[in-house]
Amino acid sequence: MNHIYEIKGMTCKGCEAGVSKILNEIDGVIKANVILEKEEAIIKMEHHISIDTLRQALPEKYQISEKETRNVFQSDAAKGITTDEKTKLQQLKPLFLIFFYLISASVLLHLKNWNTAEAMLDFMGLFYIVFSFFKLLDLKGFPDSFAMYDPIAKRIKVYGWVYPFIEVALGLMFLFRFEVFYALVGTLAILGVTTIGVTQTLLNRKTIQCACLGTALKLPMTQATFIENSVMIVMAIFMLVKMT
Template identity: 65%
Template sequence: MKHIYAVTGMTCNGCKSSVEDKLNAIDGVLNATVALEKAQVTIEMSHHISIDVLQKALSDKYTISEKHTPASSSVDEVQASSDMTAGKKSELKQLFPLFLIFGYITIASVLLNYRPWHGASFMLDFMGLFYIVFSFFKLLDLKGFPESFKMYDPLAKVMPIYSWVYPFIELALGILFLMRIQIPIALVVTLVILGITTIGVIKILLNKKTIQCACLGTALKLPMTKATFIENSIMIVMAIIMLVKTYN
């Protein structure tokens, strides 16, 4: 009996080995093989093993879910539909920290500029706070972040050192925006680095791969979803608007 499961939270070969070792140690598992790039594990088992048992064997860092059931296995369609709905709810729950942080950044930017209202200053403060907050989470695990980041950022894949300095680039950009220093340069850099990352995000979404998003580092387990694309797009649109205003 063979089943394929999706596993989120894996960022490197160390994660791959850990997941394989934990799953292979379960009674009834004949062989568990992880495909890191696809974020999935193929498990051969002597008898049916529930998702709960598989999840308990793994650390809290990883989340395992049903991805595919072979045609030879009898599957209740209603249960499959229920599992899909639960998966969507789980994904929204995972994304809650991202939405919460965006909300706080937006509210803080509004409060800084509501009297009198100044749209340009709002965008600069929003971008500055965005970079400061997001770099903070990346710096919490400077060793783990590069492994996650280079799984989807094209430049980080070919230049590993880029993934190490990226959090510091974000920190520097945040300071420039908040202090109103060299804004045109900061805007151009924003377009370049977020443009590159967005290309990688689009490829992941089109390939329907399930990997961990590194936008908030590895401290929070966030799936790579359309929300990541929207997050980058907002920053890119703001940068373009500010550049147009700067040179008009």
Template identity: 65%
Template sequence: MTYTYNITGMTCNGCKASVEKNLTALDRVTDVAVNLEKGEAEITMSSHISTQDLQKALPEKYQITEKKERNVFESSNAMSMPAESKESKLQQLKPLLLIIFYIVSASVLLHYKNWSWSAFMLDFMGLFCIVFSFFKMLDLKGFPESFSMYDPLAKRVPIYGKIYPFLETALGLMFLMRFQIELALIITLVILGITTIGVTKTLLDKKAIRCACLGTVLKLPMTEATLIENAIMIVMAVLMLIF
């Protein structure tokens, strides 16, 4: 069952991420989609949770009231469905796929006249880190909350989520400038390994949450694509360390 609630007290993307994190943490909640502009949240539950219990899960500054109820198994008439639910998974992932396409293209074009797999991989990893950190920088307040919803280390050490965009930028510069490459590769393996554990657990638990790989500005769902992009970076880092 999916229910729509009005939520007051949200003023920024950080508030939005906080509401999503606290509501998603409830056992019977399988998905939370917050619309900051409308001051609404669509909450999908395996069984009904009272408004009072939802309120207890939120900080005092937020007030939640039920607006309407929608059964996800009822008529799938497109006119009655929210705009976001009409989008296919591919459409939702379009920004991510486009960004990766441009990163790959740029990395290939930099070396097509004098091809080198190692140079290609270093530039791909460097551009990947720089571009992805840019989107995280757009909302430095909201990113840590969203990131901590699935990253094990960010859940336990809040400061890690706050410095992660800067760490990613530093790694990108190290790859592009060919500075302390081995150290950069080891750090990449560690941080992406930790994140991949969290992503894998989220996918296995079948919890529908937002992916923070491109920050909070772009509303990307957590899917296998996140796992694949992390795996690509991990494999490249391993290959670079071995060869």
């Protein structure tokens, strides 16, 4: 059964991510889709959950009230599970485009004098710079969204605030070929931990927003996120083996 609730008190993407995290963790909730712009949440439930239970779960700054109930037999588009009625593939289009441009730029930089290792280092550097840019667009909202699946960010909130700057530093290290060995080790460390969280989320079949491109672009957590991290990890391992 799907219910639509009005939620007052959300002021930013961080609030949206925080409310989404809380609602999705309530026992009996299959999926909660929180929409900041509409000040509402669409919640699919295994069984009826009282409004009092929802109110007790949320911080006092948020006021929640039920708007209407939707039939469980409606199509996903009719139920409003996604705000723009896009398929996951369409939602991931920005991610695919970014990867296309990153690969193209890395190849073109070394097209005349091809060097696989150098092209990979440039790809990794550009990857971090571009992805950190999107995270910094909404630095206030990113930590809460990131904490929904990253094991370290869940326990140490400041890590979510620092993470985009770690990406900037690693990106510059790769592009300027500065202490590349330590940048590769750092890549294995941070992306290895994140990939563990992504894997757990996918195995538990939780529907949450991926924070890989921050909160500016609403990307769903899918296998593409796992592949994205895995590509970087494989590259880091390859380069470390090549250096030793």
